[in-house]
Amino acid sequence: xxxxxxxxxxxxxxxxxxxxxxxxxxxxxxxxxxxxxxxxxxxxxxxxxxxxxxxxxxxxxxxxxxxxxxxxxxxxxxxxxxxxxxxxxxxxxxxxxxxxxxxxxxxxxxxxxxxxxxx
Numbered sequence: 119x120x121x122x123x124x125x126x127x128x129x130x131x132x133x134x135x136x137x138x139x140x141x142x143x144x145x146x147x148x149x150x151x152x153x154x155x156x157x158x159x160x161x162x163x164x165x166x167x168x169x170x171x172x173x174x175x176x177x178x179x180x181x182x183x184x185x186x187x188x189x190x191x192x193x194x195x196x197x198x199x200x201x202x203x204x205x206x207x208x209x210x211x212x213x214x215x216x217x218x219x220x221x222x223x224x225x226x227x228x229x230x231x232x233x234x235x236x237x
Contacts, residue, residue, distance in 0.1 A: 119200075119201050119203075120163075120200045120201070120203040120204060120205045120207070121205075122144065122163075122200065124205040124208050124209065125154070125205075125209055125212045128212055129146035129154060129212055129216075132146075132212075132213070132220075133220065133224050133227070134148045134149070134220055134224065135147070135148055135153075136148075140155075143155055143158055144160075146212070146216075148219045148220055149219075153165065153215040153216055153218060154166070154212050154215050154216075156200075161199065161201065162197050162199060162200065163197070163200050163208065163211070164186070164195055165195070165196060165198065165211050165212065165214075165215040166194050166195065166216075166219060167195065167196040167214075167215065167218075169194050172185065172194075172196045175196060176196065182198055182199055182203060183196055183197065183198050184197040184198075184199075185197070194218065198211065206236075209236040210236060212236070213228070213236045
């Protein structure tokens with residue numbers, strides 16, 4: 119079972135990433151692009167994910183993942199129940215979401231330093 123503390127430090131350590139609080143919700147950004155956000159009660163993690171792949175993700179593990187609200191379908195976004203994720207999986211989702219918003223050279227540099235992923 120993952121909790122917000124499993125990913126809070128990671129989101130702050132990733133290059134160009136920084137935490138912000140918007141209406142009480144923790145979000146991680148690169149510049150002005152939000153790539154991970156948490157619900158007010160910290161039970162749901164919303165994260166960047168390729169639009170063309172999210173239906174398969176949700177269909178494959180509906181106990182973990184949900185589509186975003188209808189108004190947010192235009193964005194690259196998926197919701198995950200933190201309690202259904204293990205801590206390693208939650209960290210991997212954060213890093214993958216971060217990769218979507220940073221230049222490829224930044225993501226490649228991270229991969230060189232962390233060949234086994236965020237762990």
